[in-house]
Amino acid sequence: MLLASTLAATGAGQATEAEASTVAGELSTAADFPPNPIEKPGWRLDRNDEFNGSLDPSLWVTNYLESRTAEWRSRARYNFRDGALVLRIDDDQPEYYGNGNPMKVSSIQTGQKTNLHKDDQFDHSIPTDMKYTPKYGYFEIRAKSNARSGFHTAFWMIGRQDTWAQRGEVDIMEHAGIHGRSSFNYNLYPWSDPNLRLVQDRVRVGFDMTTEMHVYAVEWTPTQLKLFIDNVHVHTINQSLDYPAVFFLGAYERAEWTGDVDPDDPRPKEFVVDYFRAYSSDGGSSSDPLVSGATYKIKNTGTGQYLDSDAAGALVLTGSSTYDDQKWVARKDSTGAWVFDNVRSGRGNLDTEPNNRVIWNSGDVYDDSRWSVEEASGGFRLNNQASGRDYLYASGSQPRWNTGSTTGNTVWALERQ
CATH class of the missing domain: 2.80.10.50 (Trefoil (Acidic Fibroblast Growth Factor, subunit A))
Known part of the structure; x- marks a missing residue:
């Protein structure tokens, strides 16, 4: 059985809004969930990367929020295995900040600019490079996470910040080792967006996220953020970002809230992603001459x-x-x-x-x-x-x-x- 239940705020300094819990039907508990067909009824494929041995350079930036640190510290470590992307945290990987903060990151993202996301750290200015920043649609990955000490993986998005208020964050699937093998965070952070309210939810699943491939997706509309797992609608946040967003796939070690690293827990620590797919609705946007984000x-x-x-x-x-x-x-x-x-x-x-x-x-x-x-x-x-x-x-x-x-x-x- 898969259920979504409210998670109390953890160190965010704000009250959590409880959204409606959802109970879904029985899901596979002993095997990978198969890849979806690339064609999705009712949707039009905008962009995708099947990760068959390389990254699409027109879609991905391989430096995580580079303006916050030295360029070489922001580079993702990754390889490909069995037709999937493997984001890694290695033994010799540099700390992201290099100022005593022990966090390490391997992340790819669909856009980049100076001061994107948070402005609490700054190292240097960078060119704006927004490769794919859609507004609304259906976005999915097929992935296997890793429940390790001080480690988490995430499929998430943030506003592309054309204005200061456009900074909302949605953690579509944020899986931390401290939460075990069968639950993850589904969060909405307003940051400086006055039209959003904080939501922090824990989604519990009836399978082992660390040994099986499963499909995680969000349907983003003007009024809602609907979470899907293995094509089952399991939870809804009744709010929405009303501006284009940048998407991230990331592996993170010692990101403050995920605890210490067990010295006997060997690296590399991995986030394995079979594909990323982004769709726009066949309805409503068909009158547009172009597909936004294409x-x-x-x-x-x-x-x-x-x-x-x-x-x-x-x-x-x-x-x-x-x-x-x-x-x-x-x-x-x-x-x-x-x-x-x-x-x-x-x-x-x-x-x-x-x-x-x-x-x-x-x-x-x-x-x-x-x-x-x-x-x-x-x-x-x-x-x-x-x-x-x-x-x-x-x-x-x-x-x-x-x-x-x-x-x-x-x-x-x-x-x-």
């Missing part, structure tokens, strides 16, 4: 050239390549406009400047980096939201913006990657 190449239909990022903010139009320079993550923001984030690490959003210049920026989102996507014969027109700046168009080897002309070189094909 990656596209942007091709001018008049010239056949692709929008390509270059050094120092420059953009060029050139022939097709397989490099990240030509890949852009489309994200629909809270204004209803689209933002295009270059996949290449350290290169930000498609942006306009005076004198018809089109550039990539450092990751800021203002009207000059917001675009409406308008259907046109043979493709789409991208209309910049800054006053007096209209359609993106091709001019020789350079992209430009105009003041309203709709000639053929203002039409772009958006090729889903």
Whole structure:
């Protein structure tokens, strides 16, 4: 039997809101739960990584919240085994902070920026690199955890923090050794979001999370966060983040609340993840021209050239390549406009400047980096939201913006990657 029950707040300094407990039906207790088919009825696959021997560089950052520590301390330790990702804490792994705090981390995440998540530590500024930051959908992993001393694993998400209030955190599956082999935390932390209330829940399962692969998922809607285990809906938080989020897969040792490490407990300590899959609803968003969070190449239909990022903010139009320079993550923001984030690490959003210049920026989102996507014969027109700046168009080897002309070189094909 699998049940979700309320967990008292543990050191958070806030009262816990008790959400409705849920009892699910009998689940498998003696074997792995099989992988789900990649096609999910009622949902459209946005992004996925099956972890078949490599990480998708257009999806993952392999440095954990790098601005908080030295870059080399933030690097994930990982390998692949039997078609799955293995995140490791090794004997020789450096402490994350290096200031006497003993925590060690191996984490991958779908976005990165300076001061993301918490601002209690700072080491250096980093480029904004938001690879996949959806708003709403269905997100699942198939994984096996590890109940070890001073150790925990987590599948979680945080607001991408376009504003200071957008910092809510959802711990979809947070399994700590101190909680044994068959329970995990399902939490919502408001941090600086005034519209959220703290929820800390313990979910108890009828299987051994450390010896069996199981499926953990969240359905994120505008009003709820629904937890699923092995495709069974087991719990609901009747609140929701109303802004895009960054997703994390992580293994952590000595993260303050998880206790001390038994010196006789050998490393490596592991978090094994078979796949990560992200879906958007087939309903409601089908009228949108793009899938928010998906990656596209942007091709001018008049010239056949692709929008390509270059050094120092420059953009060029050139022939097709397989490099990240030509890949852009489309994200629909809270204004209803689209933002295009270059996949290449350290290169930000498609942006306009005076004198018809089109550039990539450092990751800021203002009207000059917001675009409406308008259907046109043979493709789409991208209309910049800054006053007096209209359609993106091709001019020789350079992209430009105009003041309203709709000639053929203002039409772009958006090729889903």
